Amino acid sequence: GAGVSQSPSNKVTEKGKDVELRCDPISGHTALYWYRQSLxxxxxxxxxxxxxxxxxxxxxxxxxxxxxxxxxxxxxLTIQRTQQEDSAVYLCASSSRQKSFQETQYFGPGTRLLVL
Amino acid sequence: AQSVTQPDIHITVSEGASLELRCNYSYGATPYLFWYVQSPGQGLQLLLKYFSGDTLVQGIKGFEAEFKRSQSSFNLRKPSVHWSDAAEYFCAVGLRSGSARQLTFGSGTQLTVLP
Structure with missing residues (x-):
């Protein structure tokens, strides 16, 4: 089946603007995470x-x-009044349940955000 | 707070050579342990995980990792590296208690494979 999807894949914005990043988890997954990966x-x-x-x-x-x-x-995920230090890859993950870590987190491809 | 250290930022090996990527964690008890791989433009893919039991864990793509409690380590190994293994590798830990369910990741090791 389909994995975790994220949109947009890339986003360039100007400092001070707001941005919205979207994550579609795997169908039926109840747990959802956002992570940030800076350079x-x-x-x-x-x-x-x-x-x-x-x-x-x-x-x-x-x-x-x-x-x-x-x-x-x-x-x-919404970032208001973006700053240059917000530039990063934003990753979303989902898992089927979180009673324990035996449920694997499946990651999306990420959204690469660049704040100019 | 728990932390994860991957001491090697970048490793270069020749195709066919063996590989070991180091991971050390700091935590008061045995955490859940994971290795993920991230290829360019791809999401993170789980290679293997350790929860309990046998300390030598087998994963996908011929990878294995060994949990050593005395050294607080969970090093990733592969006996013979393929060019397609070139990627960034992340070690991660998860708490065994409390409500927090997020993973704590190391800073990653970039693997280059020479032909």
């Missing part, structure tokens, strides 16, 4: 959704970052 860095956790529970926002770097997940499926 030369490992992946940095941003936010986690599990079913109808309140999201874990502990990784969001500032209040300019927010995310929502509508209908327990598609998620949108």
């Amino acid at each position: 030369g860095q490992g992946l940095e956790f941003l936010i986690y959704f599990q079913g109808n529970s309140a999201p874990d926002k502990s990784g969001l770097p500032s209040d300019r970052f927010s995310a929502e997940r509508t209908g327990g499926s598609v998620s949108t």
Whole structure:
């Protein structure tokens, strides 16, 4: 079946603009994650959704970052008033359940964001 | 807080040679351990994972990893590297307790394979 998809694949924006990044998880997956991968860095956790529970926002770097997940499926990560340091690849992952880590996280191809 | 260290930023090996990528973690208990591979323009793909039991874990594409509790390590190995293995490799850990379910990743090791 289809994997995790993300759009757009690339986004170039000007400093100060808002951007929205979209993630379509694997159908039926209840857990959804956003990570950020900056140049030369490992992946940095941003936010986690599990079913109808309140999201874990502990990784969001500032209040300019927010995310929502509508209908327990598609998620949108919004960055307001973008800064150059927001330039990175934003990765989305989903898994079927999160009772334990035995559920593998499947990653999308990412959205490469460049803030000029 | 847990952390993951991949000491080698870049490794170059010849095709057919053996490979070992290092991963060390810092955590108060045994975490869940993972290796992912990221090819250019591709998403992360899980190579293998360790939860418990046999400390030598077999993965896809001929990779294996060994968990060594005494060294807090989870090194990735492959006996004979193929040109298609050129990619970036990430080690990751997950907590065994609490509500947090995110993975903590190392900074990655870029593998170059020479013909």
